[in-house]
Amino acid sequence: MHSPRPNILYIHSHDTGRYVQPYGHAIPTPNIQRLAEEGVLFRKAFCGAPTCSPSRASLLTGQCAHCSGMLGLAHRGFALYDYTQHIIHTLRKEGYHSVLIGEEHLAKDRNAISYDQVVGVEGFQSKVVAPAAVQMLTGGLVQPFFLSVGFFETHRAFMKPSSARDAKYALPPATLPDTPETRRDIGAFKASAWDLDWGIGAVLDALEAAGLAENTLVICTTDHGIAFPRMKGHLTDHGIGVMLIMRGPGGFLGGRVIDALVSQIDIFPTICDLLAIERPLWLQGTSLIPLLRGAIEQIHDAIFAEVTYHAAYEPLRAVRSQRWKYIRRFDHHLGPVLPNCDDSPSKDVLLAHGWKERPRPLEQLYDLIFDPNEASNMANDLSVAVVLEELRTRLETWMRSTNDPLLHGPVPAPPGAELNDPDQMSATYPTRFV
Numbered sequence: 001m002h003s004p005r006p007n008i009l010y011i012h013s014h015d016t017g018r019y020v021q022p023y024g025h026a027i028p029t030p031n032i033q034r035l036a037e038e039g040v041l042f043r044k045a046f047c048g049a050p051t052c053s054p055s056r057a058s059l060l061t062g063q064c065a066h067c068s069g070m071l072g073l074a075h076r077g078f079a080l081y082d083y084t085q086h087i088i089h090t091l092r093k094e095g096y097h098s099v100l101i102g103e104e105h106l107a108k109d110r111n112a113i114s115y116d117q118v119v120g121v122e123g124f125q126s127k128v129v130a131p132a133a134v135q136m137l138t139g140g141l142v143q144p145f146f147l148s149v150g151f152f153e154t155h156r157a158f159m160k161p162s163s164a165r166d167a168k169y170a171l172p173p174a175t176l177p178d179t180p181e182t183r184r185d186i187g188a189f190k191a192s193a194w195d196l197d198w199g200i201g202a203v204l205d206a207l208e209a210a211g212l213a214e215n216t217l218v219i220c221t222t223d224h225g226i227a228f229p230r231m232k233g234h235l236t237d238h239g240i241g242v243m244l245i246m247r248g249p250g251g252f253l254g255g256r257v258i259d260a261l262v263s264q265i266d267i268f269p270t271i272c273d274l275l276a277i278e279r280p281l282w283l284q285g286t287s288l289i290p291l292l293r294g295a296i297e298q299i300h301d302a303i304f305a306e307v308t309y310h311a312a313y314e315p316l317r318a319v320r321s322q323r324w325k326y327i328r329r330f331d332h333h334l335g336p337v338l339p340n341c342d343d344s345p346s347k348d349v350l351l352a353h354g355w356k357e358r359p360r361p362l363e364q365l366y367d368l369i370f371d372p373n374e375a376s377n378m379a380n381d382l383s384v385a386v387v388l389e390e391l392r393t394r395l396e397t398w399m400r401s402t403n404d405p406l407l408h409g410p411v412p413a414p415p416g417a418e419l420n421d422p423d424q425m426s427a428t429y430p431t432r433f434v
Contacts, residue, residue: 005094005144005275006249007216011203012148013196014052014103014155015232016222018243019173020193026171027193031201032245035220037255039247040292045262046303046320050224050232050239051310051340052105053078055264059221060106061085062268062283065306066404072309074107077417077434085282086113087268088146094277097142102129103150105223115148124152125159126199134206143212149203153196154189156227156342162187172346174373175230175238181345189226217248217274219267227342229350233310235318235327236366236374240305250274251292260291261322263303284402304398308411311339311427312420315406319395325374326391327364330406331422334359339420339427356425365391 021029022036023043048058049065057070057080065071069081080086086106088098100115103124110118119136121128133149141147153159162170166187167180176182200220207213221244225231231238242264246252265285272279273287286299307316314337315330335356341347347355363379365388371378378384398404405411413419417434420427 005096007144007212008091008096008146008271009203009207009216009218010146010148011151011200011218011220012056012103013151013153013222015224015227016154016193016196016243017225017231017238018241019154019189019226020197020243022245023243027190029193029197031197031204032220032243035200035204035218035247036245038253039218039245040252040254040256040258042244042246042262042288043257043259045221045242045244045264046237046240046305047224047242047264048304049306050234051307052223054306054308055223056105059264059267060087062087062265062280062285064265064284064304064402066308066406067282067284067402070106071405071411072413072417073311074105076309076311076419077108077414078309079107079112079414083107083113085280087271088113088115090268090272090277090280091146092116094144094275096144096146098146098148099136099141100148101133101136101150102148103152104148105150124150126151126153126195126202130199130202133203137203137206137210137212141210151196151199153199154192154226156344158188158192159195160188160191162191166190173226173228173231173238176228176346177349179349181349185228185345189228213248215249217250217252217271218246220245220247221264228344229341229347229355232342233307233314233340235305235307235316236325237320237368237372238374240318240320246288250289256292258291260298261300261303261320262288262291263300266299302394304395306404307340308406309413309417309419310337311431312337312422312424313410313413314340314422315411317395317399317404317406319391319398320368321391323367323369324387324391325364325366325368326388326395328392328395329360329362331410333422336360337422339422339424339429343426343428351425363388363392 047055053074054065072078172182225239
């Protein structure tokens, strides 16, 4: 028997960006493709922060990372200011039963989030998480439920090597040169994406077999861009662009594609709108429901994103409109902060050609119509000085309205946080504790 309120399946991955089949990439993910053809795909969806815990915090609390308190990685000592702002606590008041299976990356102790049930699994790979989720769905899960199913894939280290075929014929991401090393690297990513897709397919099949699919809102997404140089951890679209596919009650059906700018902070208010419940006061996003109904064409004229800490301190803020992207850094480190880039064969290629010595600009401005790859910085181009000033003002206004701690100088890490030095080459180098 169906619950009168829709169930919610939040199914999510690590470091996948938009590198899946329904976004046009040559990466076979047939189950994610099927979900897109049955639901709604958001072509211009973005995370609030292109690093693991801050991104997830933005989605699950409905506010920017610096407002939630998650300025760095949970396993390195960062935390939410208030775990009762997690969406499960709002849903619990409406009778929802919450279950966590696999990855969530919001607390060192997963029990601190206070799910009604945390399923113990050995590792977060799809081969472990998917069977646990299938068992939960087919075993009579209490309804209505909020079920979080988190996969380790496609995080590094990739569990399978590239196939010989992919090493020959794969195309590396647009941020990288086409070399045997980068081809093998993206080939290994494709193998990981295949495992992710298998896991997602198994869970969706179980949802169908249990007779729950019709009354379940599926939210399929990832935390940020893929773990390749100048992608994950960066505020270009390569870092903040994410897959977002939703299927289920409320109009999330029909194989539709929506091109409006949306942010993951919009998901929490969308659920409130769908359930016709009061929005918590801290929410900063906007419901997607009017987009689905065709009442409006845009809910944002711009979205915002941020980085404060990853493995090392690297304070960055950005504003993105349909046409323009402005990125500002707030530190004095001149070169790339290499600990914030996952070690990989692709990283080795760039390091071998002097990446460490390449300077980072204080400001970046990109015309996303003529430069969608964000390769030509126009911040010093006088012909667009008015645009630059407008976006500077827009970013500062957002920072002030959200009381961004960067407005008051360098942001300290919490006591006990584990950090790398920005000058180090890798997050695997010795760390220090605050």
